[in-house]
Amino acid sequence: MAKKGGRRRFGMVRQLPSKRWQASFIGPNNKRQYAPNTFRTKTDADRWLVGVEADISRGAWLDDKLGRQPFGEYADAYLRDNPDVGDRWEETCRRNMRLHMVELLELPLIAITPPVVRSWYAKALAGKGGKTSIGQSYRFLRAVMNAAKRDRAITNNPCQIPGAGSDKAKERGIASPAQVAEVVEAITPRYRAAVLLAAWCGLRRGEICALRTEDVDLVNGVVWVRKNRVELLESPRKYDKDPKTDAGLRDVAIPPHVLPYLVEHMREWAGKDRFFVGKDGRPMRGNAVYQAFVRARDRVGLAVSFHDLRHTGQTLAASTGATLADLKKRLGHASAAAALRYLHVVEGRDRELASQLSELAARGSAVKLPKTIVVKH
Incomplete structure (x- = not known):
């Protein structure tokens, strides 16, 4: 006034x-x-x-003009301008918008109410789309509407379905050391090092494909993880990018039994600049590694994914007494929650511990006990 x-x-x-x-x-x-x-x-x-x-x-x-903007336009700007949205997630969200969110795209933001969301979600689950992509779509819708709330386009986020879109960590398969060895023997030789780096050093497939020759120190037995290779499904773009967090930048000690395979790979198949290259000399494609692994896995009758190899190695590391801090460093995880997914009791480990307790009891001398107890988290 x-x-x-x-x-x-x-x-x-x-x-x-x-x-x-x-x-x-x-x-x-x-x-x-x-x-x-x-x-x-x-x-x-x-x-x-x-x-x-x-x-x-x-x-x-409320910003009345922004509230009348169609969801599709606002979501497009959200994906385009948000620095926290990576290329893979953007590609996934745009694909899900085309496949699962068409009925929402033309609706004004203010018209997307809780009943509208419930109706859309129920129809999506009843449709032909997979639960994973529907869950991704719901999480994306929730994120966009949270941004709309912050921008004062809407009063409250309409995504209020309990448990919808939850990203539950699934139990992954674990290969035994013997099974890993079987896959290594069955796979095409130029891919053996990739399997071993995933299983025993905990590298992701993108990290493996991004390795430079200089990142693999065979003298000191260390692999330096500095980049992650990104390959999009719907785009020919391929590039190396920095890890999401500083924790992803790490040096990983190479187990001695793996080192001879890396020496052989360096001699026979490594490129001048890239540790992993295809037959054409170009950077190794992640899909090529995956397909070679699948063929070898099926040949030996092993039901695990390539990413499960990373899970396998870290679970076995945990069974040797590795702490949560050890696993976080080796895996390149910033949060404890992520590393905790890999802490499982390996079959037979509990019986081994029981035997060790009996051995301790048989010795009977308190002198055998440590003077202090370190609680490992």
């Missing part, structure tokens, strides 16, 4: 050539907002601004 004899405290009004009055103000989003309609008198325009100012002061103001 305008102060008597002074400048207006909030907003601005002006008379248009039509003699009607237009009201506007700078919103909490630092953008000028205009009233949805013009006013017959200046007093009416002032009164509208008073109401807007009150809404802002109690946190109830």
